[in-house]
Amino acid sequence: MSAPTEPRRRGAAVETTVLDTTIALLAERGAAITVDDIAAASGVHKTTIYRRFETRERLVAAAIRRLGELEVPPVDASDPRAALEALAVSVAAALRSPRAGNILRAAIAASAATPELVALADEFFRDRYELAREPLQRLVDAGVIRRDLDAIIVWEQIVNPMHVRTLCGRSTGDDAARQLVELAVRGARP
Amino acid sequence: MSAPTEPRRRGAAVETTVLDTTIALLAERGAAITVDDIAAASGVHKTTIYRRFETRERLVAAAIRRLGELEVPPVDASDPRAALEALAVSVAAALRSPRAGNILRAAIAASAATPELVALADEFFRDRYELAREPLQRLVDAGVIRRDLDAIIVWEQIVNPMHVRTLCGRSTGDDAARQLVELAVRGARP
Incomplete structure (x- = not known):
């Protein structure tokens, strides 16, 4: 041969x-x-x-x-507000690497070329959101976040600005990530 | 010939x-x-x-x-809170059309294929954000939104969840858009 x-x-x-x-x-x-x-x-x-x-x-x-299976940032188990902040800061740090921007854009470009892959983008984001589900639920249980809300909205208001900034070639610093958490959690108070 | x-x-x-x-x-x-x-x-x-x-x-x-030059939704000039809400609802409505999802994905796919076009995505989003600048500034002047904040963050927390949902093939209803406004404005209270 x-x-x-x-x-x-x-x-x-x-x-x-x-x-x-x-x-x-x-x-x-x-x-x-x-x-x-x-x-x-x-x-x-x-x-x-x-x-x-x-x-x-x-x-x-x-x-x-x-990639979604591989990169799971650790979550602090003690204080749910601190856990949410640590998670937001770790997302911001991950998104600051050039590889994150390339991969986010590649995921969306793949779904642009093949419409059935739009569901993949959805799955990718939802999997990531699940990481925040536990601290958010504990904030609801503690009366820090309104009970009549799908708490994932709070997480979207924290991380989606970071995602869109990354797609636009801009980054989110650690303090800016903490500010997003502060604003979103305050907005969702009972 | x-x-x-x-x-x-x-x-x-x-x-x-x-x-x-x-x-x-x-x-x-x-x-x-x-x-x-x-x-x-x-x-x-x-x-x-x-x-x-x-x-x-x-x-x-x-x-x-x-496209950015063509589609400019009208802004209510009287009540800045109502203007912000009307703007958010009009963004949600625009993003619900299948064409919006295709165009958003196409913009990002173009920037994925040609790195210098990442700046275009940034320009595109920034131009859109400018529409919210005036009602946001009036909310700051009225003491509804903290003065020590880049008020555009409030708008990012309102529209970026809609953008990411659109990229994921999901939509934002009018009530969900109003809820995003409510949460973001409450979070930014002085």
């Missing part, structure tokens, strides 16, 4: 390699990466990549889904 | 035709449109389009900039 032979690797391992390479390239170069780039960088044949992921957009989607 | 002749139109008129066609196609089909699609739908030669806009991404960027 004249074609280069691919090392025998179990399917799951190949998938992990391809996805991790895709995440690294998205973070480094942004959404403009091609399946050829990913094949070259991962050492996995392009045809293997297409067989597993069908389209470039589905591959990007799968990579972003995997 | 066997090639089809393009009608003589002044440069500005050709640009307007191309940009309006691009907006219509982005809104209808999303970011996946090609310059061939735009050439066919606008009746302007592809080479003319490339001569004027250089790349597909720059054309999308110019179309989105033009």
